[in-house]
Amino acid sequence: MEMLWDLFHRIYDVEFLVRSGGLLVLIAIVFIETGLLVGFFLPGDSLLVTAGIFAARGDLDLLTLNTTLSLAAIAGDTVGYGIGARTGPKIFTRENSLFFNRKHLISAKEFYDRHGGFTIFIARFVPIIRTFAPVVAGVGAMQYRKFISYNVFGGIFWVMSTTLTGYFLGTMIPNVQEHIHVIIAIVIVLSLLPAIIKFAQEKLRAGN
Numbered sequence: 001m002e003m004l005w006d007l008f009h010r011i012y013d014v015e016f017l018v019r020s021g022g023l024l025v026l027i028a029i030v031f032i033e034t035g036l037l038v039g040f041f042l043p044g045d046s047l048l049v050t051a052g053i054f055a056a057r058g059d060l061d062l063l064t065l066n067t068t069l070s071l072a073a074i075a076g077d078t079v080g081y082g083i084g085a086r087t088g089p090k091i092f093t094r095e096n097s098l099f100f101n102r103k104h105l106i107s108a109k110e111f112y113d114r115h116g117g118f119t120i121f122i123a124r125f126v127p128i129i130r131t132f133a134p135v136v137a138g139v140g141a142m143q144y145r146k147f148i149s150y151n152v153f154g155g156i157f158w159v160m161s162t163t164l165t166g167y168f169l170g171t172m173i174p175n176v177q178e179h180i181h182v183i184i185a186i187v188i189v190l191s192l193l194p195a196i197i198k199f200a201q202e203k204l205r206a207g208n
Contacts, residue, residue: 014043014050023060026051027072030159033131034076037083040104040131045162046187052166053183062167066160073155077120077134081147084138091139108132117142120150124158 017025029047032039048069055062084091092105108129112119123133137147169183 014047017047018050018054018060023065023068026065027068030069030072031076031079034073034134034155035079036076037080037131037135039076040128044127044130045125048159048162049166049169049183049187052163052168053170054166055163056167056170062163066163069159069163070156073124073159074152077151077155078148080131080134081138081142081144081151084135085141087139089139091135104128105132105135108136112136112140117146117150120147121154121157124154 017029026047029039029042030044033042033044051060051065051069052062054060055065092102092109094102094105108119108123108131111123111126111129112133115122117137119133120137123130134147134151166183
């Protein structure tokens with residue numbers, strides 16, 4: 001259990017991940033979070049904003065960063081769609097495990113039912129949902145041409161909006177590295193805000 005806690009601590013030390021792993025680790029995390037069911041807990045938004053800050057400092061090339069991470073995000077969603085298309089509805093009967101919770105998949109389905117194909121774009125900005133949304137699209141046999149359009153546009157927009165946010169913060173705030181933990185904390189809170197609101201709404205409904 002102590003090893004597992006240490007692993008989670010290291011994963012969420014996004015500054016350490018960017019500094020020590022560089023571009024390859026960023027590509028791997030973006031792909032795993034968007035493409036594999038086990039990646040729902042990875043720190044996508046905060047990691048990308050931090051990468052943008054490092055790019056502003058000259059530690060990473062901004063064009064290379066955005067190009068490679070956009071490709072990783074697009075490839076990840078494509079793999080997720082393939083998983084859903086191959087497994088079909090039976091994936092909803094899969095047993096819970098350490099790295100899989102059926103409730104996350106059901107939440108993504110409810111999200112998909114509300115927003116349709118546009119879910120593939122919106123979900124990019126919602127932690128956990130962005131991992132399961134392409135799988136649900138595959139299960140629902142969403143037209144692939146439609147899926148890939150939302151996938152490409154959403155992947156590029158998500159990556160560029162977050163890295164450029166970090167980049168502009170890095171260029172506008174003097175000695176931004178001294179405040180990077182505060183920025184990361186704010187990004188994490190903002191990214192989790194939709195889930196917090198949804199949880200609060202469900203609690204209120206349950207209390208009525």
